[in-house]
Amino acid sequence: MNYQYLLYSEKEKTGYISLNRPEKRNALSRALLEELTDLLNKIGAEKRVNVVVVKGIGKIFSAGHDLKEVSDGGPQDVLQLFQTCFGTMRAIREMPQPVIAQVHGVATAAGCQLVAACDLAVAAEDALFATPGVKIGLFCTTPAVFLSRNVGRKKALEMLLTGEFMPAKDALVYGLVNRVVPPGELEEATQKLAATIARHSxxxxxxxxxxxxxxxxxxxxxxxxxxxxxxxxxxxxxxxxxxxxxxxxxxxxxxxxx
The missing domain is CATH 1.10.12 (Lyase 2-enoyl-coa Hydratase; Chain  A, domain 2)
Structure with missing residues (x-):
């Protein structure tokens, strides 16, 4: 499987998807989302692995949508971008394998949405989460859907209305992630969780x-x-x-x- 914006590997019944736009802070462009949807659907259909891990290459997990696409695109272009993202979220939900987000750095806006849409999430202690669209006049309406289904209503609205960062320790308390570990242990902890699930039928x-x-x-x-x-x-x-x-x-x- 060759993709421009993703890396994919398999090890011991776990598939590892890496968002590979580090120069753009792993922004979820329409092209990346199309690739991600295609890959998730293939993994789900082929069933060669029992669990999937999604992570980011570079300093952060994902900064969300590519705002240049939003700014430069016409109404139909922007609608297609968000509909493409809808397809990615649906692919995660409908594929038979559990999907685990492995989060380092920051996960903001649609990047935070991606974490919330995954079935499970493991985060580094210094990871940060935010839905900061309100700060640029573009309320994070779509990230709000999965965010509000992970954390309590008032905490979700606080994140959406202030746009401020939530530290990993709070993300654990409020239910956005399952586990928080030291940065140096993130990969091992995620692999261990994936391996535990992969052993089951x-x-x-x-x-x-x-x-x-x-x-x-x-x-x-x-x-x-x-x-x-x-x-x-x-x-x-x-x-x-x-x-x-x-x-x-x-x-x-x-x-x-x-």
Whole structure:
């Protein structure tokens, strides 16, 4: 897979996607987002890896959208840029593998949105997060969607209305990231989390990821009814039967992904 703005590698059932525009602070241009969507869809379809990590090359994770594209583009151009970003966020949500953001430096605006859209996130202790669009007259309306689904309503609005940075320690407290580690341990900690997930049945993880997001906005017992159907069907898969047998026989399971 050859891309202009991304690097991709695979190791031990984990795929590593690196945003590769360090000279532009890994700005999410339309071209980069198109590549990212294409790559995510391919990874999801090929199922060669069980987990995906998204990280940035250079000093920061991502500064968000390429503002030159926003400034120079006409209304339809800008709409297409944001619709392309919509496609990337949807690809993350709909692919069967969990996606982990590995965050260093800063993640601002759409970069913060990307972190929030990922299923999990690990951040360096000195990482910073912000939705600063309000400072330039362009409110971070699209980043607000996933931000407000990660952190509490008032904290999300505080970030959106002030545009100020949130340090990693607060991002952990408010739920934007799962783990915060010293900068020198970021890669190892992310790999360890990915490896833990990658050991599990890929079919079970895919079923679980899809069901988790579908039940989130349901009423409690509507969600429980849906989850009951999902777990009942899940129990008939080859991996579920193998996992139960392995547990009873006190051995490691051998997953088939079915």
């Amino acid at each position: 890929p079919s079970a993880v895919a079923v679980g990821k899809r069901a988790f997001y579908r039940q989130l906005n349901m009423e409690d017992f509507q969600a429980l009814n849906y989850a009951t159907e999902v777990i009942s069907l899940n129990s008939t898969t080859e991996d579920a039967r193998e996992g139960i047998r392995a547990f009873l026989e006190k051995r490691e399971p051998e997953w088939t992904g079915r």
